Amino acid sequence: MNFTNSMELLAFHETAYTIYALMIISVIAWFGYNLTRKEAKSVVRIPFYWYMAFLVAGGVGHHIFTYNAIPWVSQDISREHITPDAKYQFEIKDHKWINLPKKITIQCGQTIEFDVRSHDLVYGFGLFRQDGTLVTQMQVNPGTDVNGILDSNDMLWTFHHNGVFDLTSTEYSGPDQYDENGRDLMFVPKLVEVVGCKDGGQK
Amino acid sequence: MINTLINGTNFDHKSLNALQKVTLRAVVMSFLFYGLVAIEGMIMRMVQVGPSNPLPEMFSHPDHYFSIMTVHPIVGIFGSTYQLVFAAFMFLVPFLTKKPLYSIKLANAVWLLITIGTALAWIAAFVWQYAPLYTLYWPLPADTTQFSAIGGIVFIVGVALIMVGTLGFIYNIYATIFQKVGVHANKTTKELLISGFGIDGMLNLWYKLTGRQPYSKEPALALPVVAIFRGTVDTFLDAIVILSAGVLVLVYLIFDASGSALDVTAIDALLYKNYFWWGLDLVADGLVLIYVAGSWYLLATLITGQKLFMENVARAALMLELLVSWMVWSHHLLADQGQPEMMKLISGEMVTAFELLTQGLALFITLVTLWKARPLKMTMELKYLLGGLIGFGLAVPAAIIQADMGMNRVLHNTQWIIMAHVHIALIVGLYMTLYSALYVLWPIVTNNTKMWSSKLSNVHFWLYLIGGVGMGAFGGMAGLDGMLRRHLYVNGEFNTLMILAAICGTMVLIAWAIFLFNIVMSVGIKGLIGIFLPAEDPTASYGIEPETVAQNHKVEEKA
Numbered sequence: 001m002n003f004t005n006s007m008e009l010l011a012f013h014e015t016a017y018t019i020y021a022l023m024i025i026s027v028i029a030w031f032g033y034n035l036t037r038k039e040a041k042s043v044v045r046i047p048f049y050w051y052m053a054f055l056v057a058g059g060v061g062h063h064i065f066t067y068n069a070i071p072w073v074s075q076d077i078s079r080e081h082i083t084p085d086a087k088y089q090f091e092i093k094d095h096k097w098i099n100l101p102k103k104i105t106i107q108c109g110q111t112i113e114f115d116v117r118s119h120d121l122v123y124g125f126g127l128f129r130q131d132g133t134l135v136t137q138m139q140v141n142p143g144t145d146v147n148g149i150l151d152s153n154d155m156l157w158t159f160h161h162n163g164v165f166d167l168t169s170t171e172y173s174g175p176d177q178y179d180e181n182g183r184d185l186m187f188v189p190k191l192v193e194v195v196g197c198k199d200g201g202q203k
Numbered sequence: 204m205i206n207t208l209i210n211g212t213n214f215d216h217k218s219l220n221a222l223q224k225v226t227l228r229a230v231v232m233s234f235l236f237y238g239l240v241a242i243e244g245m246i247m248r249m250v251q252v253g254p255s256n257p258l259p260e261m262f263s264h265p266d267h268y269f270s271i272m273t274v275h276p277i278v279g280i281f282g283s284t285y286q287l288v289f290a291a292f293m294f295l296v297p298f299l300t301k302k303p304l305y306s307i308k309l310a311n312a313v314w315l316l317i318t319i320g321t322a323l324a325w326i327a328a329f330v331w332q333y334a335p336l337y338t339l340y341w342p343l344p345a346d347t348t349q350f351s352a353i354g355g356i357v358f359i360v361g362v363a364l365i366m367v368g369t370l371g372f373i374y375n376i377y378a379t380i381f382q383k384v385g386v387h388a389n390k391t392t393k394e395l396l397i398s399g400f401g402i403d404g405m406l407n408l409w410y411k412l413t414g415r416q417p418y419s420k421e422p423a424l425a426l427p428v429v430a431i432f433r434g435t436v437d438t439f440l441d442a443i444v445i446l447s448a449g450v451l452v453l454v455y456l457i458f459d460a461s462g463s464a465l466d467v468t469a470i471d472a473l474l475y476k477n478y479f480w481w482g483l484d485l486v487a488d489g490l491v492l493i494y495v496a497g498s499w500y501l502l503a504t505l506i507t508g509q510k511l512f513m514e515n516v517a518r519a520a521l522m523l524e525l526l527v528s529w530m531v532w533s534h535h536l537l538a539d540q541g542q543p544e545m546m547k548l549i550s551g552e553m554v555t556a557f558e559l560l561t562q563g564l565a566l567f568i569t570l571v572t573l574w575k576a577r578p579l580k581m582t583m584e585l586k587y588l589l590g591g592l593i594g595f596g597l598a599v600p601a602a603i604i605q606a607d608m609g610m611n612r613v614l615h616n617t618q619w620i621i622m623a624h625v626h627i628a629l630i631v632g633l634y635m636t637l638y639s640a641l642y643v644l645w646p647i648v649t650n651n652t653k654m655w656s657s658k659l660s661n662v663h664f665w666l667y668l669i670g671g672v673g674m675g676a677f678g679g680m681a682g683l684d685g686m687l688r689r690h691l692y693v694n695g696e697f698n699t700l701m702i703l704a705a706i707c708g709t710m711v712l713i714a715w716a717i718f719l720f721n722i723v724m725s726v727g728i729k730g731l732i733g734i735f736l737p738a739e740d741p742t743a744s745y746g747i748e749p750e751t752v753a754q755n756h757k758v759e760e761k762a
Binding site: 006010014017021025028036037038040048052055060063066076077120128129131134136142144151153155170171172175177180 | 557560580581597609687
């Protein structure tokens with residue numbers, strides 16, 4: 001199994017967790033019912049060490065699974081050794097994006113580096129599909145080095161599906177992010193467009 | 204009915220001793236704050252429904268909305284949960300160790316300090332709309348271009364009072380445990396420390412493996428007291444971190460108010476985040492999990508009247524949980540690109556995954572203890588205990604899923620973590636465990652006061668369970684759909700799921716009102732007022748011999 005974008009991952013996750021949630025509720029409910037019955041017998045006997053092994057396998061196996069199935073994990077860990085196809089650097093100050101391109105067009109399969117720097121507060125950088133689902137995100141921490149150069153907050157992302165994505169800050173930075181009617185002032189509609197992919201994703 | 208409302212069922216506040224009264228005072232304040240936090244939560248849920256919500260427009264204004272979001276966890280975690288947990292433990296430690304509480308005066312100071320501190324923090328948000336959220340990400344709490352410095356000072360003083368009250372609780376607990384009276388008259392501090400840290404449990408396991416006699420057949424401290432002892436270590440560390448972060452913010456705000464503002468860039472935002480999350484995470488992944496495990500063990504043994512299954516393993520696991528809780532904070536920083544990758548991998552992912560093991564172990568031990576004692580009567584305390592197990596059974600894996608570098612990219616800061624994890628863990632997992640404890644302790648703390656209506660207790664249970672799980676589930680689904688947790692949505696962007704979450708939230712609110720009504724009808728308004736009147740009986744213990752009480756009075760006089 002390999003997820004080419006976050007949409008597929010979210011759909012898989014929703015199904016898997018829903019099944020788990022229904023299962024754990026049913027197990028405890030069944031357990032509670034049988035606690036009141038003298039004649040109740042165990043349907044299955046789970047040896048303690050097998051149960052512990054299951055938990056360890058679940059906890060560790062989850063990360064092994066995602067490392068292999070989600071491409072951006074290994075990419076993130078080794079991003080300093082990867083040369084991106086394009087790089088976009090911009091800044092944030094007083095809840096405003098600075099040096100933000102009017103539009104970013106990305107060809108299918110390109111790996112893009114986003115480098116966002118904050119002058120003042122902790123912000124977030126998040127790309128969203130038109131249906132509101134999250135494509136990717138990172139935190140944007142403020143800070144400078146000894147020469148006064150703003151600290152970098154960079155991430156790589158490879159786009160495998162066509163789409164038009166909005167941008168906004170994913171971290172709360174005070175009520176000044178909004179006007180008095182609650183409109184998000186950091187929201188940039190349709191900033192990113194990915195083109196050139198087939199219907200099912202990939203080139 | 205009116206007579207019952209005024210006088211209660213058979214509650215007599217004059218029959219309560221000092222320990223019982225101080226416990227009930229904190230419980231009353233806790234549930235009042237719970238009502239406040241539930242109303243705040245419902246306001247936010249309704250705003251998220253969109254323009255069709257019936258609330259006045261002011262609630263949708265960012266200043267107002269985020270000030271509610273700032274105090275919501277302060278009131279919920281500290282004003283309500285801390286109060287209830289501290290009250291229960293300041294009663295349980297003397298009860299289980301058969302020793303008097305070290306100081307009733309200090310116990311009174313604890314609930315008063317937390318109540319006043321919570322009220323101050325709430326006032327700061329209400330009057331000055333100070334809204335840096337509970338995360339206090341640097342330099343937002345010191346940003347006086349957005350917030351009033353006076354509001355910030357009042358808020359920080361409020362939080363500081365809560366932490367001072369917390370330190371008072373910690374002192375009272377440890378002073379009680381280390382008192383050399385009663386059954387511990389001949390115990391050394393070393394013996395109590397070894398038992399408190401669960402080392403005796405580990406040694407018992409080791410001795411068994413090596414074919415020797417147990418290190419300790421009768422541990423100095425009962426297992427629930429060990430959990431309280433252990434969890435309180437994290438409570439202390441957490442209080443120190445929050446208090447010191449508060450002092451930092453306070454210094455900046457005072458300098459700003461005096462006209463000579465300090466440079467906020469002197470503090471590294473990421474380093475501060477690490478420090479603050481290390482401390483804050485000790486609440487979520489430290490004391491809550493350890494206290495809850497201890498509470499499950501206590502409840503399982505009290506409900507069944509039998510010894511806990513695998514007690515030595517449980518003792519040893521509590522020690523492991525303590526170490527795990529100190530090393531997991533990086534799972535909050537998986538989206539921070541400046542955070543070293545090794546810290547993300549080891550602390551954020553691998554060690555965090557151990558919580559599945561420690562909490563899974565507590566669940567297993569509790570279930571087997573109950574199973575071995577069947578048939579059991581399905582009492583209110585057993586129902587709530589099972590509800591609590593469901594809560595953590597749902598909430599812990601929800602968090603483990605997100606504590607992953609792959610998943611975090613799409614789940615960080617969304618409604619997933621705050622609803623499917625935090626709210627289910629607190630509302631369903633923690634509170635249902637606490638309700639179970641309340642039903643177990645109710646006859647002891649109130650001298651066998653009859654609960655007014657068992658039907659209402661059942662209605663409360665089902666409304667609360669379904670509402671709590673439903674709200675968390677629908678909110679979590681919205682998170683999967685991209686809804687952020689610290690964001691203002693005023694156009695009904697996630698309308699359907701938010702309506703469903705609001706309906707379930709209303710069930711939780713109604714459940715609280717029903718529970719409160721049942722309690723008021725049981726103790727009566729006179730009784731409720733009487734709880735806050737001085738106790739005629741100064742006894743600081745429950746169910747122990749008078750000579751031990753006298754011995755304690757001598758210790759107090761010496762002190």
